[in-house]
Amino acid sequence: MKLLILGAGGVGSAAAKIAARRTFLSSVVVADYDLARAQKTVADVDDPRFHATAVDASDQSAVEALIGEQSIDAVLGATDPRFTMPIFRAALATKIHYLDMAMSLSRPHATDPYRQTGVKLGDEQFALATEWETSGKLALVGIGVEPGLADVFARYASDNLFSEIDELGVRDGANLTVDGYEFAPSFSIWTTIEECLNPPVVYEKERGWFTTEPFSEPEVFDFPDGIGEVECVNVEHEEVLLMPRWLEAKRVTFKYGLGNEFIEVLKTLHKLGLDRTEPLTVGGVQVSPRDVVAAALPNPAELGEKMHGKTCAGLWVQGTGKDGRPRSTYLYHVVDNAWSMAEYGCQAVVWQTAVNPIVALELIATGEWTGRGILGPEALPAEPFLELLAGDYASPWGIKELAV
Numbered sequence: 001m002k003l004l005i006l007g008a009g010g011v012g013s014a015a016a017k018i019a020a021r022r023t024f025l026s027s028v029v030v031a032d033y034d035l036a037r038a039q040k041t042v043a044d045v046d047d048p049r050f051h052a053t054a055v056d057a058s059d060q061s062a063v064e065a066l067i068g069e070q071s072i073d074a075v076l077g078a079t080d081p082r083f084t085m086p087i088f089r090a091a092l093a094t095k096i097h098y099l100d101m102a103m104s105l106s107r108p109h110a111t112d113p114y115r116q117t118g119v120k121l122g123d124e125q126f127a128l129a130t131e132w133e134t135s136g137k138l139a140l141v142g143i144g145v146e147p148g149l150a151d152v153f154a155r156y157a158s159d160n161l162f163s164e165i166d167e168l169g170v171r172d173g174a175n176l177t178v179d180g181y182e183f184a185p186s187f188s189i190w191t192t193i194e195e196c197l198n199p200p201v202v203y204e205k206e207r208g209w210f211t212t213e214p215f216s217e218p219e220v221f222d223f224p225d226g227i228g229e230v231e232c233v234n235v236e237h238e239e240v241l242l243m244p245r246w247l248e249a250k251r252v253t254f255k256y257g258l259g260n261e262f263i264e265v266l267k268t269l270h271k272l273g274l275d276r277t278e279p280l281t282v283g284g285v286q287v288s289p290r291d292v293v294a295a296a297l298p299n300p301a302e303l304g305e306k307m308h309g310k311t312c313a314g315l316w317v318q319g320t321g322k323d324g325r326p327r328s329t330y331l332y333h334v335v336d337n338a339w340s341m342a343e344y345g346c347q348a349v350v351w352q353t354a355v356n357p358i359v360a361l362e363l364i365a366t367g368e369w370t371g372r373g374i375l376g377p378e379a380l381p382a383e384p385f386l387e388l389l390a391g392d393y394a395s396p397w398g399i400k401e402l403a404v
Contacts, residue, residue: 001025001365004067004075006057006087008032009188010301011101011144012078013041014346014354018393020045022358024365029070031055044345057083063090072096074364076357080190081105085124088139092128095135097364099357101144102191103238106198113199114213120201121238126374133373140369143360143377144353145313145333146170146254147238149389149397152356153315153331154239156382158247161329165249165319170239171330173223173230173257174311176337176348178303183265186303186311186349190294193275196258196266200234203244203252215263219255223312224400225334230257242376249319269293304347307337311348316402328402333395359389 001024005012008030016030028050032038038052055066057079063086067075074097077087081102091098104124109116125141132139142148150170158165178184185192199211215233222229232255240252258266269275274293279286314332321327337348344351360377363369368384377385390396 001361002027002029002071002073003361004029004031004070004072005078006031006055006063006075006083007078008034008037008041008052009078010299010347010350011354013044013301014344014350015076015078015358016041016045016050017344017346018351018355018358019361020047020050022362024362025049027051027070029053029066029072031057031066033057058086060086060090060093063087064094067091067094067096074099074361076361077101078354080188081194088125088128091137091139092131092135095137097137098139099143099360100141101148101353101357103141103147103241105194106236108199109211114211117201117209117211120209121236121241129374136372138364138371139374140360140364141374141376142238142242143357145356146172147242148353148356148377149313149333150239150315151242151377152382152385153397154243154247154317155378155380156386157315157317157329157331159382161321162317162319162327163322163324165247165317167251167253167316167318168239168243168247168249169252169316169318170237170254170314171221171223171232171257171316172255172313173221173227173232174309174349175227175230176307176309176311179306179308181298181306183261184298184300184303185262186300186307186347187353188294188300189297190290193266193269193290193293195235195237196256197270197275198236200236200254201240202234203240203249205244205250209241209244215258217255221255221257221316223257223314224330224332224398225310225312227310227312227334231259232257233263243378246376246379300347301350304337304341304345307341307347309348310334310336311352313352326404328404330400330402331397332400333397335395355389355393355395359385359393362388
């Protein structure tokens with residue numbers, strides 16, 4: 001398989017390092033608008049199968065040309081979600097497989113944003129479902145860690161653990177600290193602002209998709225492997241839009257353990273208008289306030305050596321077990337930053353995100369995952385994925401039974 005990784009930031013670079021250990025890839029092109037970033041990623045990998053080039057991911061025709069020139073079989077979008085659609089359309093036009101870790105952007109309802117959905121995450125992509133089906137190729141959307149691994153957990157729970165599901169509740173938490181910084185997000189602040197300040201989406205079978213106010217329904221969740229209790233709040237995320245398309249559940253939610261300080265910083269950015277993406281004129285130069293915030297903060301990909309602790313991604317499932325009794329189960333995946341830095345030279349959050357699309361690509365390459373059209377991870381069998389993740393990729397996952 002010939003792979004194109006678009007984006008050589010933290011996640012794209014981590015994906016390249018993970019991919020370099022796998023033999024199913026015959027060649028990998030790492031592309032970024034900044035050629036130096038792509039070249040650094042390839043130099044770090046030090047593998048003759050890997051090549052660097054420059055491309056503007058917002059330019060669909062340029063992406064199409066690169067795919068054709070390199071005879072690419074599959075493209076992995078590792079950019080921020082602003083560039084999802086040009087990459088998605090380029091893959092469709094050139095009839096190759098497509099994977100992403102962040103779906104097309106949402107737009108809040110014009111008049112009632114905290115109760116009704118507007119344009120939902122992924123709506124622009126699913127509008128092209130017929131064309132993708134006709135192409136005969138697979139567009140595997142939302143295959144990072146969350147969305148991604150949590151969706152695989154949902155399929156596993158539905159197939160193997162539960163006869164009826166009351167709630168699929170994604171719960172994320174961490175105890176990560178960064179030396180020398182009062183505020184240093186471990187993931188792209190651009191994407192974090194987008195997720196956390198947009199109206200969160202909730203799904204209920206009797207009601208469909210609806211929205212609430214940011215940071216709503218706080219709850220304390222006890223995360224495993226020594227992370228402990230973290231307050232989690234509703235956040236807009238793709239799993240809520242994907243899981244109900246293929247799985248039966250009465251309710252689907254996503255809650256993220258942000259912490260009070262992080263929430264207050266985000267609220268302040270919003271009050272000051274620094275979360276806006278529309279350019280302002282500053283000294284005769286057009287600049288987006290959100291891009292300024294991102295530029296002022298440290299690069300998450302470069303924080304690994306100063307970072308300590310673990311990150312946990314998982315799915316809390318509540319309902320009726322296969323034995324007919326009430327059941328409450330947390331399926332989870334924990335990555336220790338000390339391990340990911342020692343093993344791959346990547347901080348935990350970006351490594352945990354990047355490993356999942358490479359596992360998925362291997363399953364596609366070997367024919368264990370097959371399909372056509374636009375699919376989420378929960379549309380495909382979970383067992384091959386989880387076995388490969390815990391086995392050859394040496395990244396085990398766990399199950400914790402909770403009190404009913």
